[in-house]
Amino acid sequence: MLVSVLNGFAIGFLLFILAVGLSLVFGMMDVLNLAHGALFLGGAYLGATLAGSWGGFLAALGFAAIGGLLAGGVLSLMTEPLRKRSHLDQALLTLGVSLIVAELLIIRFGDDPLSAPPPPGLDGSVSVLGAVYPTYRLLIIVIGAVLALAVYLVVERTRVGALVRATVADREMVATLGIDNRLVKVAVFGVGSLLATVAGVLGGPIYGARPGLDATVLILALVVVVIGGLGSVRGALVGALVIGQIDTLGRFLLQDLASFVLFGALAVVLVLRPQGLFGTPAVAR
Numbered sequence: 001m002l003v004s005v006l007n008g009f010a011i012g013f014l015l016f017i018l019a020v021g022l023s024l025v026f027g028m029m030d031v032l033n034l035a036h037g038a039l040f041l042g043g044a045y046l047g048a049t050l051a052g053s054w055g056g057f058l059a060a061l062g063f064a065a066i067g068g069l070l071a072g073g074v075l076s077l078m079t080e081p082l083r084k085r086s087h088l089d090q091a092l093l094t095l096g097v098s099l100i101v102a103e104l105l106i107i108r109f110g111d112d113p114l115s116a117p118p119p120p121g122l123d124g125s126v127s128v129l130g131a132v133y134p135t136y137r138l139l140i141i142v143i144g145a146v147l148a149l150a151v152y153l154v155v156e157r158t159r160v161g162a163l164v165r166a167t168v169a170d171r172e173m174v175a176t177l178g179i180d181n182r183l184v185k186v187a188v189f190g191v192g193s194l195l196a197t198v199a200g201v202l203g204g205p206i207y208g209a210r211p212g213l214d215a216t217v218l219i220l221a222l223v224v225v226v227i228g229g230l231g232s233v234r235g236a237l238v239g240a241l242v243i244g245q246i247d248t249l250g251r252f253l254l255q256d257l258a259s260f261v262l263f264g265a266l267a268v269v270l271v272l273r274p275q276g277l278f279g280t281p282a283v284a285r
Contacts (some may be wrong), residue, residue, distance in 0.1 A: 013144020027231020043200020
């Protein structure tokens with residue numbers, strides 16, 4: 001049971017790294033980006049290709065960060081003409097991008113799943129309260145916790161975060177102050193995409209890299225965002241940890257009903273609090 005709980009934290013923090021970018025882009029910039037899972041898959045393939053040494057692992061993180069920023073900028077420019085149209089139009093555009101990226105990755109790497117070993121020194125196990133647990137997953141927990149604190153402080157306690165929140169609340173008023181709100185959107189989109197590709201590299205040793213992984217993680221990220229509340233860093237963290245525990249413990253205790261337990265929790269939250277645990281009714285609408 002202890003191992004399952006720790007796995008829930010590891011998966012939860014990994015989902016947070018993925019989902020917080022989706023939450024910020026959707027909740028703050030009002031853009032539904034269904035290409036988020038494809039960005040994660042691209043990072044996973046990058047990690048699987050370069051993994052095997054600390055140099056390769058760090059290089060994969062660096063390339064993933066640069067690629068995520070560029071991809072976010074391109075997606076921001078592509079969705080800008082659809083800003084005043086419905087979310088369905090944005091979903092269709094980004095879903096099309098996701099399908100194209102996934103097919104290109106299959107053409108490049110094939111249909112066979114690829115494994116991404118952890119860096120040397122992190123491929124062993126340690127004892128935690130008498131239970132043997134992988135060292136790399138403990139690192140994911142630490143990275144996720146540090147990143148959660150960093151994102152929260154930037155969004156809630158800095159002038160940059162205040163500018164982003166102001167752009168969400170009243171784009172026209174921000175524009176009258178001489179600030180190009182399109183640049184704010186590009187920056188948020190780029191950071192969100194960067195987090196998705198980096199999450200793919202970090203998640204490679206856990207999930208591997210395989211066709212269809214993009215859809216799996218996208219669904220989990222959307223569930224996290226809906227449960228936590230759009231645009232809320234705290235909600236993304238709590239939602240990710242809740243889903244991590246439900247998914248892991250569900251597979252441990254009720255293996256055949258794990259998916260029903262996961263989406264059952266989503267249904268309960270939607271019935272009792274449609275805006276999510278930390279969302280606001282205005283954002284939910």
